Amino acid sequence: MKNYEEIYEYLKERNATHLLKFYDELSAEEQTNLLEQIEIIDFDLMKSLYDNRDVIPDSENKIEPIGFTKFDDISEEDKKRYIALGEEVIKNKKMAVCQLAGGQGSRLGHKGPKGTFIVELDTPKSIFELFAEKLHAVYNKYGVKIQWYVMTSEDNDEETQNFFASHSFFDYGKENITFFKQGELPLLNYNGNPVLASKSKVFKAADGNGGVYEALRKNNILEELEANGVEFLGIGNVDNILIDFFEPTFLGMMVEQNRKVAMKSVTKVSPEEKVGVACKINGKPGVVEYTEISEEMANLRDENGNLVYGESYFGFVVYTTSFLKEIAKGLTYHVAKKKNSYIDEEGNEVIGEEPNTYKFEMFIFEGFSFADDMLVLSVDRKKNFAPIKNKEGQDSPETAIKLYNDFIKG
């Protein structure tokens, strides 16, 4: 590791010595730690992200429809075959699951990792506990413990792991649960500088759910999956309490069609619904944001009356392990303006009342573009999708609880 003088000189060339402003006030341990945090910042990358912050990365893209199948249109005969294939995958532990749990959950405003949020069902349970129940159900049905991966972030890893420990790992067995941390990037203030979160800490934030690919690689999880004969990894949002990783038709269809990647979608409630939809982008599978398609495209229907761009991605996808290895580094970073309180270049505390920092994130669905095609299976929203995003109103605990109860209680 570089010493203080070296780091100071390095920062001087980048007008960023303010990161060491409080160095002398820190303990020896904090000093070392701060130097380490600074040393791993890729200043060239941060400069280029800042310089390109107003460039819309996808503006030149060619958007075309992607084929999809409606779950209800699968014939009974096909379904039978798919179910048998899918169940083989589960029974033989050829599948593992991964929850994306590194997000900040800022809209929900829950103090703590989103998975620790208590859902006020008849018997209140945390989101993590509800997920554990699904894994226990698989164990009861097939006699196998599917490995449960939880992607956390620097910010919430310790708290997440402590939560699991204090709940006895939901009786699933500590060895059947693996935590791994995603990467992070410095936040930049509006001058383009990294800033301090505290005297001893550079302000960094998780690099988006698209950071999962790099995190799986860096934490040697892809090798581990291969070594354990796990051929498929399902990856899903932590905040959907009806997420269904183990529906065998979908898995079997993926197997029979020899797909590298497969996503479940739900049909938009109306052409105006503000969700990203499955499509082809420059000939490759992907998801386009509602802001990036015209009104005409949003309203386009096929000969069966289905919206051509009507299948929305809701945060559930299955990959083959070998395809995950092909997803190369360097997904596009997208910029978001966020309110944050930080210590500025002069050492003054800035309170985040208005957006005042740039956060850079990668999106998981951009990884789909490393395949030529993907399976899109349109499933019943009521059986698959009960998201907890906001404190109140749409996609809130209240709406999710109603959806969950309607499904569970029939």
Ligand code: UTP
């Ligand atoms: P969202 O985009 O809904 O973000 O994440 P969020 O952090 O949960 O909530 P807001 O936007 O701050 O209110 C969709 C999924 O991706 C995960 C989330 O945990 C959620 O499961 N995610 C998001 C990560 O794992 N890492 C990230 O850096 C961002």
